[in-house]
Amino acid sequence: MEFDSVRAIDNIDLVLPQGQFVCLLGPSGCGKTTLLRMIAGLNTPTSGEIIFDGEPLTDVPSHERNFGMVFQSLALFPHLTIAENIGYPLRIRGFSKRKIAARVDELLELVHMPGVGNRQISQLSGGQRQRIAIARALAIDPKLFLLDEPLSALDAKLREAMQIELKELQRKLGVTTIVVTHDQREAMTMADHVVIMKDGQIFQQGPPLEVYKKPNTAFVADFIGSTNLMPCRILSSDTVETYGTEVKVAHLAASLKPNDQAALSVRPEDLSLIPKEDAPESMRAKITFSVDLGTHTELQLDHGGQDIMVTIPPQRQQVFAQGEIWGLQIADNACAAVSL
Amino acid sequence: MRSGVALKRSVLRKSGKLIPLYPTFFLVVFFLVPFTVMLAVSFFHRVEGAFFEPAFEFDNYLRFFDPFYLGILQFSILLSMAAAVLATAIAFPFTYMITRMSRKAQVVALVLLLAVLSLSEVIIGFSWSTLLSRTSGISNLFVSLGLLEKPTSYYPSLSAVLIGLVYLSVPYAVLVLYPPLSRLDPELPEAARMMGASPMRTFFTIVIPLLRRPIMSTLILVFVFTLGAYTLPQTLGKPSSWTLSVHITDQAIFQANLPFAAAMAIFLLVVTLAMIAVTSMLDKTKSEGDTK
């Protein structure tokens, strides 16, 4: 298998697989946009280098990189028509008028907006502008396709539809794609590979489900999906002790050794409630809030001062009343022990 | 958005019910009335030795339409147009570069520009005449560089006036262009760069077309601004490069012909107002384009 390696500065050492859909994910201010802009050549790294296809990229100016990029504001030129916007990178490269027109039609077809070439940008809705920006970035068959929070301006429903569309488009074209987002659901939907960042550093990367199931740190476990973090002590490579009970874990962060103090990441769906008599004293909790969402029931419990979230599947039709005390049971071979 | 504005007004309306009479009084008495009086005087009859006597005659306007004054008008307009074009051509790329710098660097640049802009025309005229003079001017530098045999004076001359006017209007043009350029979404030129356009190409195919309306407004405003220049043509130019503004002052103060000066001023006022009207129409079409 071939790799395009993209290396960026400071504490970041990142190798990105070719032809994949990569999401840079993290809270705002984590440096993900800066990293993307360095790859684009819009920011210059103070040290270190970026290598693409085995060639150093650091000193190549943006306009000679032959990448495609969709900006957060979309950056569609208001003084040009839709066709002129999409044709801009082709015009710069000196294509003939006929060739440009043919390619523009092809791209409009690709983003399901045929025949709108002569319209003005101002006549388009938000979702349509999105498609035009994508078409424009893909016009030159870019070697790398970059998107900076591309869907952030859209409302929730449209955003979900566009996520699927973008993913399908990428799969069809096979272009290596890097998307910056702060929305973990978006990353889970689209990415083949997620890179979790915080404070300018990479915390973890890998296929989304793997990161979800096998987080290495409390931050990653909490950022991807929701979780309960319980203090624990490592007993062996697959067993930990928390609140006096032993739990078999599905994953143990590589850095952890027996007797280390760590956190046990317990997803709300990996907890179940059992009659309090069946649970040791230390695993009893009081229900403080309960809401039935139809598809499942969400409970919040007070466990010795710590809030615990539990999701109950709908088949267990039982009433959980506020103020009741129940025992907590952690599923074996489901949770991950993570470093703090 | 609309309801937000309405809400704001309803909250504010409860406070402040008084029409600001005192500033209204001042603006009307010391600004509107003088203009009205000036308009009236432009139709008055000039009296030698005294100032004028009430009349209603068009003599002052008719006098303006002789080849001498029409020549001055033409010269003033051409000079101001040249200054406006040069100043805008310098100020536009300059402002664009400033707005791409850090906020701190921008502050320093703005402080210096404001300082130059606020300086009296008298001081600018004096400073340039010193810089262009034989004894202490730039020609001495050329001599020491071996470019020139002996120092010479570059003023009074038409080019000295033009340089002075451009100097006067570059900071003004920068400040007119600063708001639209600093509000230009930086992602627009970046997008052009990503699509393969060099910085130069980005500047000419994206930045200038996007800002063509502010550029037009700047040209017109600088034109009006230099039209009012009064001391520079005097300190840096020969009498042949005196502009309409100089002649208005000359008639008013030294020829004591207030009616004729008033008629010329009204004429200049009409030209100026027409220019401002064009500018605000440009602005209006722009904001309509934005809201679409």
Next chain:
Amino acid sequence: MKLLRNLFVTMIFVFMAAPFVVVAGVSFNERKRLIFPPEGFSLSWYGALWTEADWFNAMQNSLVIALLSSLLAVSLALPIALYLWQRGNVLAKALFSLGLAPFMLPPVITALGLLIFWVTIGGSGQLYATVISHGVFLVTLPLVTISLGLQTINVQFLEAARVMGATERTVFRTVSLPLVFPYIVSGFAFAFVLSLNEYIIAYMVAGFTVETLPIKILNSLRYGYTPTMGAVAVLFALTSVLVFSLIARFGDLPRLLGAPARDAE
């Protein structure tokens, strides 16, 4: 490319600074000659401003006029800006435009209008006529800065204060005024510097009896150049830089001049 950019920006600043370098040099000459580079070094021409009665008188006039007229300009601008902010009706907009007008027109027109006006009602040649004329002429500057300042006030601040029990007067005194105060000060400073430098109106209204520094310079130019003029020019340039630096220090200068508000980052 970056090099080219920096070169261009530097060139413009050299162009902007060039006359003042020469004038500053000239003002340090030991003898009463305009030579650059200066022969010898002396600050005596700066002293002339204090020791020569006519220069000192002109400086005094300039400062008094600048101070009083910019106070007048602020006192005119504040009620108009508040009225526009609070009401935003046609009358308010008309008043605002009227306040902007003096600055949009070539000053020579305003100057002639004021000359004819003061000649007609008497008062031509008096200090107060120059002060009032400057005050009205310069009202545009505080009007623009104060209006900008008022726009930055979040109306919910006022609502919050009212809900917490403050009267209208108290809201104005404790919320609006402190928030807009920096903008009032910069409006005052802008007007002050421009009044100091203004020539044509001061000249037409009272130039023969009330000499200000710009008038004095231009009058002296007719009799030849002296290093004292260089000294005045340098002092004026320094005053402007100082005043605008202070505005920049205590306010957001780019915002005042129309840049978007500073990013939250």
